[in-house]
Amino acid sequence: MKKELKIVLPFYKIAYASSFVVILSLIRGVIFTNEIGLSIEPPFAILTATFCADTYVQEITSKRSEVHRLYPIKKRISSIMQRIMIQEIFLLLLSVLGYGLFFTFQKPVTHPVTESELLQFISYFLAITVTIFFWGILANTLSMLFRNMWMGIGSCLLIWVATNSTGGDKLFGAWNLFSYTFRNIENTADITWLYGKALCICIGFVLLIALPKIVRKRG
Numbered sequence: 001m002k003k004e005l006k007i008v009l010p011f012y013k014i015a016y017a018s019s020f021v022v023i024l025s026l027i028r029g030v031i032f033t034n035e036i037g038l039s040i041e042p043p044f045a046i047l048t049a050t051f052c053a054d055t056y057v058q059e060i061t062s063k064r065s066e067v068h069r070l071y072p073i074k075k076r077i078s079s080i081m082q083r084i085m086i087q088e089i090f091l092l093l094l095s096v097l098g099y100g101l102f103f104t105f106q107k108p109v110t111h112p113v114t115e116s117e118l119l120q121f122i123s124y125f126l127a128i129t130v131t132i133f134f135w136g137i138l139a140n141t142l143s144m145l146f147r148n149m150w151m152g153i154g155s156c157l158l159i160w161v162a163t164n165s166t167g168g169d170k171l172f173g174a175w176n177l178f179s180y181t182f183r184n185i186e187n188t189a190d191i192t193w194l195y196g197k198a199l200c201i202c203i204g205f206v207l208l209i210a211l212p213k214i215v216r217k218r219g
Contacts (some may be wrong), residue, residue, distance in 0.1 A: 001082060007058070008083045009090060013051060020047055021094050025101035032111040036102045037124040038181040040095060041131055042164045045178075048091055048132050049139040049156035053149045055083045056140060056215075077212055080140070088136045095128045113186050127180035127197060134177070134200035141207045144214050175199055 020043075028039045099121065102108065114120055135156065143152025159177075162168055169182040176182060179196025 001086075004079060004082045005086055008055065008087050014090075017047060017051055017091065017094055021098040022101065025098055025105050028102075028106075030102060030106050030108045032114075033103075033108045033117060034111045034114055034120060034185045036099055036108065037120075037127065038183075038185065039102070040098055040124075041128060041181045042160070042178060044091070044095055044098075044128060045131055045135045045160055045164070046157070048088075048135040049160070050153055051091060051139075052084065052087050052136040053139040053143045053152040053156070055087065055136075055143070056080050057143045057147065057149045057152070073212060073216065076215055080211065080215070084136055084140060088132050091132050091136070092129060095132065096125070099124060111186070113188060115188060123180075127193075130197040130200050131180075134204045137204045137207045141211070141214065172196070 024040070024043055028043075030036055030039055110117060138159070139152050139156050141152075142155045143149050146152060146155070163172065163177040164181070168176055168178070172179075174192040174195040176196045177200055179193035183193040184190055
């Protein structure tokens with residue numbers, strides 16, 4: 001685990017991810033606390049995709065893939081899973097920090113329809129956990145298929161643009177990947193945004209199930 005930690009969390013990745021969160025909380029203006037979650041989720045999806053795109057591809061770029069192929073497939077999959085888990089836990093902690101930084105820098109007030117700040121944070125935490133899980137797995141999978149980190153990031157960006165838009169919201173509705181962002185924040189009783197997050201979880205698990213086959217074919 002320590003070896004994987006050193007590989008996937010070098011100083012420069014920690015530095016740019018942390019800087020991203022601080023800058024976002026400084027420049028993204030919010031008035032009410034129920035706007036914080038929708039201000040964080042879309043940018044964090046791109047951060048996650050960029051952060052996790054090299055999870056396995058770095059074995060190829062560093063010329064270690066030939067050696068890595070000599071390991072049993074279970075060990076290779078275990079290595080990838082550990083790397084993804086380490087990165088996504090780090091990003092999840094950053095997302096919680098970012099939520100707090102909005103209170104520090106923006107000083108938002110509670111919206112009249114907000115029944116509980118705690119429940120609001122729990123909803124955010126659940127949504128951002130799924131977002132990080134999905135975009136991390138997606139970026140890693142696409143990068144492995146193309147054997148190129150930038151192709152993986154570019155493909156994720158296209159999906160991000162298509163779904164994080166008014167057109168995407170109209171087309172997919174509650175099943176949008178960003179259903180939490182496009183929800184009616186003044187209607188706290190509406191939890192149909194959970195459909196979109198359930199879809200993200202299902203797709204993420206399908207990609208995980210396909211991971212061994214992708215590793216065998218793409219190296």
